[in-house]
Amino acid sequence: MGFNLLLVGFTIALAILDLVVYIFIVINYRQSKGLWQVGLIFILEFIYGLAYGLEMVATDLNTKILFNHMQYLGIPFIVVVWFYITKIFENPRFVMSFKQMILISLVPIIIMITVQLYPWSNGIYYADGYIDFANASANLGLAVLVFTKGPLYYVGVFYTAILIGAVTYTYYKVWKAKKGYRSKEAFWLTILSAFSLIAVLPPLFSRQTSGIDFSLYFLQFIAYIILFTMFKYETIDLKPSAHRSTFETSSDPMIIVDDAYDIISWNHAFAHFIEKPVVYRANITDFTTNKELIDSIKIQKAYGFTLHDRHFILETTDVRNHAGHKNGYLIRFNDMTSYIERIAVLDYEATHDELTNIFNRRAFFDQMEKYLTEKVNQFEPFALVMLDIDDFKKINDTYGHVVGDCILEEMCSVIRKELPDKVLFSRYGGEEFMIHLRNMADDVVCAIADHVRQTVADHLFRVQEHELHIQVSVGISINRTGDNVTLREYINKTDEAMYMSKKAGKNRCTSIR
Numbered sequence: 001m002g003f004n005l006l007l008v009g010f011t012i013a014l015a016i017l018d019l020v021v022y023i024f025i026v027i028n029y030r031q032s033k034g035l036w037q038v039g040l041i042f043i044l045e046f047i048y049g050l051a052y053g054l055e056m057v058a059t060d061l062n063t064k065i066l067f068n069h070m071q072y073l074g075i076p077f078i079v080v081v082w083f084y085i086t087k088i089f090e091n092p093r094f095v096m097s098f099k100q101m102i103l104i105s106l107v108p109i110i111i112m113i114t115v116q117l118y119p120w121s122n123g124i125y126y127a128d129g130y131i132d133f134a135n136a137s138a139n140l141g142l143a144v145l146v147f148t149k150g151p152l153y154y155v156g157v158f159y160t161a162i163l164i165g166a167v168t169y170t171y172y173k174v175w176k177a178k179k180g181y182r183s184k185e186a187f188w189l190t191i192l193s194a195f196s197l198i199a200v201l202p203p204l205f206s207r208q209t210s211g212i213d214f215s216l217y218f219l220q221f222i223a224y225i226i227l228f229t230m231f232k233y234e235t236i237d238l239k240p241s242a243h244r245s246t247f248e249t250s251s252d253p254m255i256i257v258d259d260a261y262d263i264i265s266w267n268h269a270f271a272h273f274i275e276k277p278v279v280y281r282a283n284i285t286d287f288t289t290n291k292e293l294i295d296s297i298k299i300q301k302a303y304g305f306t307l308h309d310r311h312f313i314l315e316t317t318d319v320r321n322h323a324g325h326k327n328g329y330l331i332r333f334n335d336m337t338s339y340i341e342r343i344a345v346l347d348y349e350a351t352h353d354e355l356t357n358i359f360n361r362r363a364f365f366d367q368m369e370k371y372l373t374e375k376v377n378q379f380e381p382f383a384l385v386m387l388d389i390d391d392f393k394k395i396n397d398t399y400g401h402v403v404g405d406c407i408l409e410e411m412c413s414v415i416r417k418e419l420p421d422k423v424l425f426s427r428y429g430g431e432e433f434m435i436h437l438r439n440m441a442d443d444v445v446c447a448i449a450d451h452v453r454q455t456v457a458d459h460l461f462r463v464q465e466h467e468l469h470i471q472v473s474v475g476i477s478i479n480r481t482g483d484n485v486t487l488r489e490y491i492n493k494t495d496e497a498m499y500m501s502k503k504a505g506k507n508r509c510t511s512i513r
Contacts, residue, residue: 015049076108
């Protein structure tokens with residue numbers, strides 16, 4: 001096989017590859033978030049390359065001229081599209097208006113029309129076309145088509161040089177700014193476009209076209225470099241990095257399974273998540289006997305569970321191809337431990353008094369309202385106990401509020417130890433406290449309240465260099481749910497009992513029904 005046939009085959013193969021690349025860009029237009037202009041270069045070079053390959057194998061003049069006309073449906077516009085892409089490379093938000101596009105394409109349009117009208121436009125762009133059989137040996141055995149150049153040919157070359165010069169300067173500006181991820185690519189594109197500028201000038205110094213058109217292959221090379229630089233950051237750098245961050249190096253265990261729920265891929269976290277080695281193509285049922293978990297995966301329902309003292313929520317998401325067809329699942333075990341712990345902390349802070357670490361006033365009201373409205377508690381006896389520290393203002397005035405705070409904190413700790421389990425104990429006000437006792441006999445309630453009072457009175461509070469005793473006045477209201485009495489009324493009755501203790505001399509308990 002001669003070099004001429006190899007060159008023809010190579011040229012046509014390049015053209016077909018250009019078409020494949022163009023189709024790929026069109027199909028993936030939405031995924032690539034634009035850059036359809038890059039595809040234009042490849043469809044134009046497909047037209048150029050295919051027609052030139054056919055021109056090379058044609059044997060008569062008219063057929064060669066026909067395929068030359070086909071080439072000029074693409075050739076004049078390649079550099080225009082290159083210029084447009086360069087502006088987008090400089091500024092991804094650049095948009096060329098319709099008027100600007102027509103203006104910049106005016107010369108290429110005139111050239112394209114003039115070439116199509118040859119030989120009727122003989123002498124304007126081309127003149128005196130013939131097949132050069134004499135120099136076939138110098139052209140790898142190919143008899144090439146030769147034209148005498150007309151004035152519009154030189155205008156076209158000069159205009160192409162201007163656009164490539166603008167392209168070169170734009171790349172240079174991007175490189176010189178040294179900003180963003182494309183600075184390095186801009187450097188090499190500057191050099192490449194500068195060589196292109198040099199390569200386009202020699203035809204200005206000859207009267208005839210001659211030899212094999214190697215500019216086709218140089219433009220092909222440039223097109224693939226442009227494709228690489230325009231997509232490199234998104235497809236080679238950013239997207240794989242995002243994939244590593246969201247899947248491979250994620251702290252949440254994740255696996256990818258096919259439609260039969262066989263494991264196709266897994267991240268590092270999943271390998272440590274389970275207690276047995278992960279095996280490619282193993283089914284998810286090999287790793288757990290939890291039927292609820294398996295069912296949740298298959299119906300794609302969120303599922304919460306605890307493993308190794310950590311809280312997880314399982315989430316299953318469809319994996320779909322470009323056509324939107326489901327071909328697998330992404331299973332993610334979201335580690336919610338920190339969130340749950342944070343929620344628990346926030347819930348504790350919202351319901352507990354910061355100083356004494358017992359329930360606050362709001363929590364007391366919430367829990368009491370819930371208790372009073374639940375049907376299961378209807379007609380249940382209960383008691384409210386209110387404690388108020390006697391003469392606490394004198395302690396604050398004498399020793400300071402820091403000492404007062406320490407006493408409040410320690411007193412609550414002492415009282416909590418004396419109360420039965422699951423008793424609601426809360427700070428109602430400054431030095432006022434509430435205790436809710438459920439389903440107890442009256443004498444038991446009074447005994448507990450008086451025991452708390454006596455324990456506080458007997459306790460020696462050591463704060464800084466001070467040793468203090470305090471006393472509390474206690475009010476008890478004996479009640480029953482379902483009596484159409486509001487919580488406020490229960491509290492008022494308890495408050496009334498406490499003030500009766502105050503008036504009777506303090507440091508005592510008073511109960512009322």
